[in-house]
Amino acid sequence: MSRTLRLTLLLALLASCGIASAQAQELDARARQQLPQAAEAVGRAIVARDLDALSKLWSPKLLVNSPDNSVLTRDQVFGAIKAGMLDYEQGYAFRLERAEFYGNVAVTMGEDTYTPTFGPEKGKLLHRRATNIWQYSDGAWVLIARQATIYDPAVKHY
Template identity: 40%
Template structure:
């Protein structure tokens, strides 16, 4: 015979498992979007950034200590001021709170061309913020700080 205590324990376990699965699904989505963003930046693909990844109000507190809009970031991409030989993002933590995902970690880039620190390896700490609206995740904010240049 099942006691109320056992029943509540089973129901609680189901609820916890459902929350973990939902978070895992969202985390997987965010990881894919983070990689898509990295790929688009490497290719200078502003169409993907604007249409699929970045919200209209997307802002960045960039490594040059400037707060810029997505239009300004696109201008920097077109001008060759954001141009990388390589770009690796290592996600250390994704925290999902309701419809907001906060992603934190480190990045290793190798700038080229007209980009500051061209030819060097630049290590940055980053935070990206994604919001889910109408079933779709969009990046709304980003902060990146240089922690080392080799």
């Protein structure tokens, strides 16, 4: 292969990498804008007990640290929703405080506020510190892991 042909092929390859890189950055900007909407959609779907919507927003491999100190799969969380054990009054909210992106994965941290209709805290406004791990795939964000801890905002530990 001649030197000129090799140089031409190398330049074409580099140019195509630049185009692909620009397209990836474009996707990142659009994907970053979609993440808060996905988080809000999860909240609405939980309040509405909309398992079809949650099936699209939650990975089939979702893991959740549960308030009963166990790790649950998506199917187990669906079971809790169906049994009425995960049921919130209107007004559930997630306040996003920070999001960091790592390729097609994002970590969000913030606070949930909600009022459960089941359990020992029934009818009481609760606050949770929450960490959610999302994955961007096929043009949409899906939740792959979640950890949330109920806390008293009046108590400062340090």
